[in-house]
Amino acid sequence: MKPAFLFIFSFVFLVYFFANWYIFSKGLRAIEITNYKTLFTWVFWILVVSFPLGQFLERANPNAFFRLISFAGSHYLVLLLYALIMVAFIDLVRLFDGWINFIPQTIKSGILSGENIFLFVSGISLILIIVGHVNAANPIINKISIEVDKQAGSRNEIKAVLLTDIHMGVIIQNGRIQKMVNSINELNPDIILFGGDLVDHNPVPVIKKQLGEYFKQLNPELGMYAVTGNHEFIGHADVSIDYLSNFGIEYVRDTVINLGGVLNLAGRDDRDKPRFEEGEKRKDLADILNGIDSKLPLILMDHQPVEYDKAESAGVDLMLSGHTHKGQIWPFGYITSAIYENHYGLIKKGNSHFYTSSGYGTWGPPVRIGNRPEIVEITIHLK
Structure with missing residues (x-):
């Protein structure tokens, strides 16, 4: 394996891992019910693994099951992208709020509660994936x-x-x-x-x-x-x-x-x-x-x-x-x-x-x- 390729591969892997860990830790913190936390953990990391696994399996002789893994993993990549953008923006707003305290506490504990933000980010990401998939299939x-x-x-x-x-x-x-x-x-x-x-x-x-x-x-x-x-x-x-x-x-x-x-x-x-x-x-x-x-x-x-x-x-x-x-x-x-x-x-x-x-x-x-x-x-x- 060439050193340049090894460096690029390692860099991409680290970026992918830390991006996922960032979203996972935020999502886990937002969920209050223990059973949902367990479900979220399993589903999240299965999807995380499905992308690199799907890319690896694509290079062999893929069957219907391998195609399903690749399909799920590639869609998850889009979900990760938009979740990352939204969560990073929310954290930035919270950072400014910590300095100047411009968001009322009732809103923080109400419409901007952790669970509501979790549902919002998940829902918007899923909608974007569905709309984007339909768009891609209709030239x-x-x-x-x-x-x-x-x-x-x-x-x-x-x-x-x-x-x-x-x-x-x-x-x-x-x-x-x-x-x-x-x-x-x-x-x-x-x-x-x-x-x-x-x-x-x-x-x-x-x-x-x-x-x-x-x-x-x-x-x-x-x-x-x-x-x-x-x-x-x-x-x-x-x-x-x-x-x-x-x-x-x-x-x-x-x-x-x-x-x-x-x-x-x-x-x-x-x-x-x-x-x-x-x-x-x-x-x-x-x-x-x-x-x-x-x-x-x-x-x-x-x-x-x-x-x-x-x-x-x-x-x-x-x-x-x-x-x-x-x-x-x-x-x-x-x-x-x-x-x-x-x-x-x-x-x-x-x-x-x-x-x-x-x-x-x-x-x-x-x-x-x-x-x-x-x-x-x-x-x-x-x-």
Whole structure:
């Protein structure tokens, strides 16, 4: 085990443990009835263990029981987050009250009693999980259009459908994929583009549930294409790619394809590839695009929304990315917004358009709060 990984793992474990201990000690103090304290203790620590246990079991050959553990543990992570935010805020208010005593004693022992606060924090957290789960399971169709001053044969427009971050695996399986396929077919696109992280870190449940079979129902005129995301490399990229390639999906890996004289489609391996495949680096964009027909529209797929300057300099008309999930769970959207130049949506730099999708699926908890999952319909209007 590498020292850097061991350090990060130890740090994350300590943060997780102390966050749970903080919430547990506050909750235990708030409960007055002894029998409820015992029940709370058992339920709480079972949920605490279920998250790391579920993450470990996901990497094996998960069955229905393992999936249940992972499902419970991932949802608990959201509960922990919002309980932590609320309890920390309440403690901060109490700290100020200790200094200036602005909360009347009758309110402290009444509506702001320990048990009432316990019920409030638990109730709000559960409501957020339920609402966020329903939200995550119901993507929107986001329609955008751009103008490109180029020609594509006799066509005056190209309709593409973009899906990123599906994360097929232990959590996202048959029902969600069939729903996705139905939605895509209703849009009747010319081309379907998968912007990375089709598969979560373990391809075993994808193959076991034969999720690739659903893609046979898709038959766009110009084909289906995909790039790798970081999660393909976290797992076994070659296994995922080999499997899904059997169902009409062509992976574009550090190369460019001329699609019947209609457009050029370039795809880059994810920039995190060297972290998981030692000695392997992705090609520079200039090398990938060397010698292409610049008169045709050029679409670039790159899972992470990075190196916009290189794409603009290379004459890319439209760059498509995902990865950020738009934060997936509030308040993490503030973090992705600070990290990336464009963590969500459409922007234009020079003659180049850049779109970052919030993604179709979820990583970890199947919950979205503060954003919507999406299927993106992109209409490219041509000269």
